[in-house]
Amino acid sequence: MRRMLEATVRGRTIRAVTLSGLRLREPVAPSLPRRLRGRTIAGLGRTGKYLLVDLDGGLTLLSHLGMSGRWLFFPAAPPDALEHVHARLAFTDGAQLWFQDTRRFGLLRLVRTAALARDPALAALGPDAVAEPPTGATLHGLARGATPAVKSFLLDQRRIAGLGNIYASEILHRAGVDPRRRAGSLGADEWERVAGAVRAVLGEAIGLMGTTFSMYRTVWGEPGGFGERLRVYDRAGAPCRACGTPVRRIVQGQRSTFYCPACQPRSRPRGRARSAGTGTS
Numbered sequence: 001m002r003r004m005l006e007a008t009v010r011g012r013t014i015r016a017v018t019l020s021g022l023r024l025r026e027p028v029a030p031s032l033p034r035r036l037r038g039r040t041i042a043g044l045g046r047t048g049k050y051l052l053v054d055l056d057g058g059l060t061l062l063s064h065l066g067m068s069g070r071w072l073f074f075p076a077a078p079p080d081a082l083e084h085v086h087a088r089l090a091f092t093d094g095a096q097l098w099f100q101d102t103r104r105f106g107l108l109r110l111v112r113t114a115a116l117a118r119d120p121a122l123a124a125l126g127p128d129a130v131a132e133p134p135t136g137a138t139l140h141g142l143a144r145g146a147t148p149a150v151k152s153f154l155l156d157q158r159r160i161a162g163l164g165n166i167y168a169s170e171i172l173h174r175a176g177v178d179p180r181r182r183a184g185s186l187g188a189d190e191w192e193r194v195a196g197a198v199r200a201v202l203g204e205a206i207g208l209m210g211t212t213f214s215m216y217r218t219v220w221g222e223p224g225g226f227g228e229r230l231r232v233y234d235r236a237g238a239p240c241r242a243c244g245t246p247v248r249r250i251v252q253g254q255r256s257t258f259y260c261p262a263c264q265p266r267s268r269p270r271g272r273a274r275s276a277g278t279g280t281s
């Protein structure tokens with residue numbers, strides 16, 4: 001999403017902003033339209049799942065898609081029939097950028113750029129999974145003694161920022177790690193595989209402009225291309241793309257987890273580093 005907005009709205013100047021007036025995750029400040037008017041989008045940043053729209057004059061629009069948010073870009077006149085649009089940014093050249101959010105867990109907050117690092121939402125985040133990809137050793141260290149299941153561990157934004165529910169299932173499948181295992185029980189070789197899978201899955205998914213499971217769309221309203229590459233997510237009962245075993249669905253921390261019981265064995269194979277090539281036999 002950051003890359004798509006970089007290509008579409010960077011350099012455009014905001015002529016007017018209209019709000020729905022409805023509350024999102026937190027209320028949207030009624031002063032937002034007045035403070036955004038006349039400003040030019042200077043750059044697009046991202047930390048974890050937070051998008052940072054930098055404006056001239058030292059302000060940043062901090063936003064989050066929540067469960068169902070979308071940024072939609074219209075180079076010319078947008079349709080007038082869209083529902084659940086909570087912010088409409090109209091640019092001086094006639095283009096528009098809309099924030100649509102059905103379930104309203106999204107976020108729009110204007111912050112002084114210089115004070116961003118102190119914003120409570122960002123201050124709580126761990127290193128970004130793309131900008132500072134974790135190494136196996138980093139993950140192994142973070143997980144020492146951790147009792148949550150490894151799937152829940154990967155979703156905890158305070159440890160690693162940016163991994164969501166779809167990618168956590170995909171990462172563990174590629175790493176061959178059972179999502180139910182305690183994070184603290186994984187060995188160094190297993191964390192190496194998880195770290196490699198974090199880089200591979202996020203790299204591919206970003207390259208294909210994301211994953212459409214239900215709500216997500218690109219800024220042009222198209223589904224993301226990674227949905228067709230999912231190996232386990234939302235595929236309960238379907239054959240694992242690696243081995244043909246039916247994929248299972250379980251619920252962990254009130255979120256769906258999908259995994260292959262053959263590729264992701266419950267117990268760690270003893271006495272050898274499985275497919276990690278670390279030399280033990």
Ligand SMILES: [Zn+2]
Nearest residue numbers: 240243260263
């Ligand atoms: Zn399998």
